[in-house]
Amino acid sequence: MLEINDAFNSDHNHDHCVSGALDNAKAICQENGQRLTPIRELVLRLVWGSHKPLGAYELLPALAEAGFNSAPPTVYRALDFLHQLGLIHKIGSLNAFVGCSNPEHPHPSAFMICTECKTAAEIETSELQASFNRVANSHGFQLEEENIELLGLCKDCLGSES
Amino acid sequence: MLEINDAFNSDHNHDHCVSGALDNAKAICQENGQRLTPIRELVLRLVWGSHKPLGAYELLPALAEAGFNSAPPTVYRALDFLHQLGLIHKIGSLNAFVGCSNPEHPHPSAFMICTECKTAAEIETSELQASFNRVANSHGFQLEEENIELLGLCKDCLGSES
DNA sequence: CAATTATTGTTATATTATAACAATACATTT
C-alpha cells in the first residue's frame, strides 16, 4: 500500500490540506509544549500555499504585508521551528521548504518532485524502509535520517507536452 | 548484491580510488569528445582528496596555490563539467561535491553519509530501483533523476563513541 | 594563417543562511 498525498491531483480540495496542516500543527505544538505564534502560523500557511516547495526568501514579502518584521532571521527561525517539529520538510536540492503531509508520525523526507510544474508530492516510505535498513545494516551503518528525492515529470505535465 | 565503494573502510588504498577516478575521467572525456583540462583535472583530484564531500569554496585555495585563477566561476565551471559527465555527484543537503565511484555506468546519486566523520559512501541502487520505479509508475510519474541520502553514523564512528 | 569555437580570467552581483545583540512579550513566582 503505497500512499501519497494529493499534490499531483490538481482537482483536490487544497483547503483541506491547509486546514488539516493547521490542525496538526496546533495539536503537535500542544503535545510538545511549544507555541504556534502568529509568525509561525503564517509561515506554515505560506508554505502550505501550494504543494510547490518555497524558498525562505519567497516568504519575506508576505511577512512584510502582514505587518511583521521581514528580515531573513525571522523567517528562518519560523522555518527551523516548524522543521524541528516535523511540520515541514526541506528539499535539499532546491533549498526550499514544503509542508509535511503526515507530521503526526515522524518519518523521513521523501518526495517525487516534478521538474516542470515544481510540485512535490510526499511519498510513503514504509516499503522502501526495509531496503534502506538492509543496505545500512549490511555496512554497520546506523541509519538516522533520510532525504529521498525522486525527480521527473508528473502525470499532468507528461500529458501536456509539446 | 548490494555494493558500495570503500569509503567506510579506513584501511583501503585511497591512491587506487584517485588513480581509478582519473583513468575513468580520461576515458569518459575521450568518449564524449571533451577535454580534461588542467583545471578540471585538478578539481577532480581535489574532490577525490578524500571521501568527504567538499564545498566549492573549499577548493579555491588549492586552485590559487596551483597558479590558477581562483574566483568562484572557475571552480563552479569545472564542477559543472565534471557533474555533467557523471564524474562527481552533488550532495544536496550539504551543498558539497564528491567523486563518483562508478562513472562508466550512469546512475542516480545515492549515498550513506556519516554525520560524524562526514564520509560519504556511494550505494549501489539497483535493488532499490525496482521500488522507486514502482512508486513512480503507480502515480504516472516519469522518473528521471534521483537523489538518495542516508544519514547516520558509520561503523567506525559508532565504535568510537563516548 | 584566418576564422571559429572552447576555455579561462575578471568583475560584479544574486541567492541562501547565520551571528550577535537589543527589545519585547510571555510565563512564573512572590
Next chain:
DNA sequence: AAATGTATTGTTATAATATAACAATAATTG
C-alpha cells in the same frame, strides 16, 4: 500586581553559496 526569568521577535551586519556578463586567451578547424 510587581518582580523575575525565559522565550520570542526585531534589527543590523555579515557569512556562505552560486551565477551573470563580458573580456582575454587557447585550442581547433578550414
